[in-house]
Amino acid sequence: MIIKTKKDEFQNYLTDASNYKGDADSVYIPKNETELIELLKKFNEEKIKVTISGNGTGLTGARVPESGIVISTEKLNKILELNKEEKFVIVQPAVILSDLQSYVEEKNLFYPPDPTERNCFVGSTVATNSSGARTFKYGPTRNYVLALKVILTNGETIYIERGKQKAVGYFASLETQNKKNISFEIPKFEMPETKNASGYYCKENMDLIDLFIGSEGTLGIITEIKFKLIDYNENILSAIAFFENENDAFNFSQEARKLSFDNTSKIDARGLEFFDHRTLNYLRNDYSSIPNNTCAIWFEQEIENNEDEIIDCWMKLILKHNSNPETVWLAVDKKEQEKFKDFRHAIAWKVNEIVAQRNLRKVGTDIAIPDEHFVVFYKWMKNLVEENKIDYVVYGHIGNNHPHLNMIPKNENEFHLCQKLYFEICKEAVKYKGTVSAEHGIGKTKRDYLLMMYGEHVIKEMAKLKLVFDPNKILNIGNIFDEKYLEQL
Numbered sequence: 001m002i003i004k005t006k007k008d009e010f011q012n013y014l015t016d017a018s019n020y021k022g023d024a025d026s027v028y029i030p031k032n033e034t035e036l037i038e039l040l041k042k043f044n045e046e047k048i049k050v051t052i053s054g055n056g057t058g059l060t061g062a063r064v065p066e067s068g069i070v071i072s073t074e075k076l077n078k079i080l081e082l083n084k085e086e087k088f089v090i091v092q093p094a095v096i097l098s099d100l101q102s103y104v105e106e107k108n109l110f111y112p113p114d115p116t117e118r119n120c121f122v123g124s125t126v127a128t129n130s131s132g133a134r135t136f137k138y139g140p141t142r143n144y145v146l147a148l149k150v151i152l153t154n155g156e157t158i159y160i161e162r163g164k165q166k167a168v169g170y171f172a173s174l175e176t177q178n179k180k181n182i183s184f185e186i187p188k189f190e191m192p193e194t195k196n197a198s199g200y201y202c203k204e205n206m207d208l209i210d211l212f213i214g215s216e217g218t219l220g221i222i223t224e225i226k227f228k229l230i231d232y233n234e235n236i237l238s239a240i241a242f243f244e245n246e247n248d249a250f251n252f253s254q255e256a257r258k259l260s261f262d263n264t265s266k267i268d269a270r271g272l273e274f275f276d277h278r279t280l281n282y283l284r285n286d287y288s289s290i291p292n293n294t295c296a297i298w299f300e301q302e303i304e305n306n307e308d309e310i311i312d313c314w315m316k317l318i319l320k321h322n323s324n325p326e327t328v329w330l331a332v333d334k335k336e337q338e339k340f341k342d343f344r345h346a347i348a349w350k351v352n353e354i355v356a357q358r359n360l361r362k363v364g365t366d367i368a369i370p371d372e373h374f375v376v377f378y379k380w381m382k383n384l385v386e387e388n389k390i391d392y393v394v395y396g397h398i399g400n401n402h403p404h405l406n407m408i409p410k411n412e413n414e415f416h417l418c419q420k421l422y423f424e425i426c427k428e429a430v431k432y433k434g435t436v437s438a439e440h441g442i443g444k445t446k447r448d449y450l451l452m453m454y455g456e457h458v459i460k461e462m463a464k465l466k467l468v469f470d471p472n473k474i475l476n477i478g479n480i481f482d483e484k485y486l487e488q489l
């Protein structure tokens with residue numbers, strides 16, 4: 001076990017990609033599960049707060065400790081088993097997502113979830129129910145988790161398999177490996193129907209594995225995951241189409257979405273991503289062939305032996321929505337496709353970098369809105385930010401009505417204004433039955449928005465549920481809801 005006790009040795013564990021800053025007394029890096037269990041038991045008995053660290057690419061301060069100690073899972077990084085016939089892989093939590101994807105692809109299998117930042121630990125992607133561009137076709141991480149091993153704060157282990165442990169109505173019970181029974185009630189509330197990563201997943205008769213997925217490390221530490229895999233198709237069409245106005249881009253993406261869910265159509269996008277003209281302006285230095293005054297949609301589709309036919313269908317759709325097919329960037333080989341991924345990744349990092357240099361935090365939405373309200377909401381949101389003269393970019397998952405609007409404050413005053421605007425934006429999203437977090441989770445930076453989305457009653461129910469698994473209030477305190485909700489119970 002590595003133990004870091006000097007602050008200058010572990011500064012990097014006190015923040016994440018959101019630039020949210022925290023504090024801790026020391027960082028523990030157990031080399032295996034046994035050491036991790038012993039540590040957790042000790043800190044539980046001593047009632048010392050423990051924050052679990054993944055690879056620190058989170059955007060909500062979720063792995064950032066506010067006090068106590070940090071346990072990093074980084075040494076639990078083995079791929080334990082791959083079963084080609086039954087199409088699953090069993091891994092420890094600190095396997096890097098891109099390594100898992102490459103590993104299974106070599107075996108001709110495919111793990112679809114693809115948060116834009118692939119240098120994250122897969123355990124964290126389960127803890128936050130991450131998703132990405134391909135979620136449009138394949139759904140979020142949740143859909144690929146077949147089983148989980150979770151260590152509770154008292155050192156007990158629970159092994160949960162999809163389909164095996166279900167709630168009866170809103171009543172649930174789980175058994176630890178030492179045959180200890182844990183009974184509890186599932187909070188009653190309605191989750192948004194959009195893509196969602198806001199707070200605990202709670203539903204009548206739910207599969208109890210879903211409670212742990214997206215629970216942001218507040219219920220236990222995940223030490224093993226069994227992921228479902230599917231067959232790999234390496235033939236991908238990837239393209240970026242440029243539009244002179246956003247209405248055309250949105251109409252194009254809405255029609256592409258409709259066709260993708262229509263079995264009679266040849267169009268079957270696996271991702272639809274948007275870049276507004278401000279985003280393209282930020283990228284133009286590195287990608288000089290971006291046409292002026294345009295916004296763009298990046299789409300991907302898996303193809304068989306029908307490449308020409310499919311390209312033809314897309315080109316017709318592009319033309320129909322007033323984009324010039326001659327300006328389309330098309331990638332059919334893997335190298336070119338990787339360049340498009342870098343293009344997508346570049347903007348996210350660029351924005352984070354600019355605000356970090358100013359020693360500020362970007363204020364970025366992670367909101368998804370039901371189809372019927374998306375365009376009205378989007379225009380309202382943009383107007384609000386422009387009226388307040390805040391620099392911003394919009395990019396992301398248009399296929400799920402989930403582009404990120406990132407405000408880029410220039411100074412502390414603007415940062416506070418951005419936070420106020422952000423609250424207004426979340427309020428409006430909730431009015432339309434949207435979610436305040438569709439993929440990054442709530443962490444520490446978005447708790448107020450979750451409170452606004454569900455109301456205090458639901459937050460108290462969530463806190464009550466956490467206490468069932470963590471009665472000494474030590475684990476990932478401050479994620480999802482404020483600590484005061486644990487004190488009130």
Ligand SMILES: Cc1cc2nc3c(=O)[nH]c(=O)nc-3n(C[C@H](O)[C@H](O)[C@H](O)COP(=O)(O)OP(=O)(O)OC[C@H]3O[C@@H](n4cnc5c(N)ncnc54)[C@H](O)[C@@H]3O)c2cc1C
Nearest residue numbers: 054055056057058062115116120121123124130131217222
């Ligand atoms: C440029 C950029 C782009 C991004 N794009 C996306 C995107 O498209 N989609 C998306 O969903 N996210 C995206 N993210 C956010 C981030 O990559 C994901 O949230 C990712 O899952 C975080 O992984 P990590 O290992 O860095 O986790 P960390 O930030 O270290 O931790 C995240 C949370 O997981 C918990 N955790 C970690 N390991 C465990 C465990 N073993 N058991 C229980 N809890 C645990 C931590 O305590 C914390 O609460 C992006 C981030 C960046 C910087």
